[in-house]
Amino acid sequence: MAFTHRRVRRVRQLVAKRAMRRSEGVLVAEGADVIGAAVAAGAPVESLYWAPEAAGMPAVSALVDAVIDAGGRAYPLAPGVMERVADTVTPQPVIAVIGHEMAGLDALDGATLVLVLDEVRDPGNAGTLIRAADAAGATAVVCTAGTVDPTNPKAVRASAGSIFHLPVVEGVPSDDVVEVLAEHGLPTAVTVARGGEDYAAVDWRGPTAVVVGNEAHGITAGIERQADRRVSIPMPGAAESLNVALAAGIVLFEIARQRRVVTGPEESSDLAPRP
């Protein structure tokens, strides 16, 4: 029981402390969907904990089996313990400690599409952005030094497992990131609320990095000054702006669209509007 107590305390600390996650090379994922995505992606689930109410759930039973088969451990928690461990007011019935290493800059070697998060502060946005980058086929994600930790449990949850699908580089200073990307053959396009080129009028078929900025303040000045291009999404309606995840998704999927038309199997489906 004391043994379990020590384990639970460690999970709680891992939920709260970025430095401890890094030093141990793990992150904490909450919920059967995200943990299932980690298992499917081959991520090493070190330990799994489930609350009493999860005992009868087929999804949780399947997870327990999968984790043990892969060499991990699984522990039931006493009533009320999950509430003290988890990050949320209404915790998921299952939580896992999963091995996860941040990527080095070599993840950018040969990259053709990179999403850069510049001082994004909300962990939910960070996770949603990683999910969008993954869905759009990005090679990697880069977080500047002022960006929220992408292994924050809220970010992991919002990524819906995408954090296990593609390399995420962190801690690149905003003032250096354009140069770092250029060294890897990636010109940098920043998204700005207004005044940039129409994002849909850009030829996106070559390698590129796309930068999205802070929810309130946008891109940092250094990046905007050094970037190769500034793009905006024309908004025909009355809304003043788009949220950062939506803006990134729209640009990333325009890039995917253009690359699909040119290189995909369905060459005949010319996606320009027909006259």
Added chain:
Amino acid sequence: MAFTHRRVRRVRQLVAKRAMRRSEGVLVAEGADVIGAAVAAGAPVESLYWAPEAAGMPAVSALVDAVIDAGGRAYPLAPGVMERVADTVTPQPVIAVIGHEMAGLDALDGATLVLVLDEVRDPGNAGTLIRAADAAGATAVVCTAGTVDPTNPKAVRASAGSIFHLPVVEGVPSDDVVEVLAEHGLPTAVTVARGGEDYAAVDWRGPTAVVVGNEAHGITAGIERQADRRVSIPMPGAAESLNVALAAGIVLFEIARQRRVVTGPEESSDLAPRP
């Protein structure tokens, strides 16, 4: 003081009760940004309440002036009162009761782009979807009967004021919505995670309604059966799906892109990838 107490109790009830919001023809908006967007849109702010910590904020002072100029009332709250009224754990320092009527079906007359929320359950998603529809120039939003209330304070906040920009119709039964849209000249396209036409290969220049479904279960069977077309967003990466707001935004802005190319001022910017 008893008078203030009655007012505060009413606001708290309006935060919680959809039926009361409807019967009084109001909604509750939290935060200077959203309330400011309501004022800018000409929405009638009936009453504004601010917490003591908001007293020195220029944005709040400007709001108070604007509300009073427009014939509304503004009340300071005693310390700790906002925490009892607001919807969130960390409440915004300012909250307002704003006149707001749901639209009737005549809002669909002459519509060229309508977004339909079919059993969307999360109020944050509903608000983000309304914001995306507004930004993309949609004429109206339709919520099926099983969709979360778009005047839920969380939805209002996530809409970033867009709820004041375009008409929102609610309560249309899922089984009837395709027919209702058709009567207004709007063919219906449903978004499905996979198996539909490539959304970018569709000619979107004519009037259309786009339907997004429940976060977990997608579009209801009746709508999917009756719809004129099913579209999907090809995902070159490993992510299994996109969140509903992102999927809607990608489709809506592809529609805006196609219409801009054909009818916009910059006819020369052919948005097909150049050879």
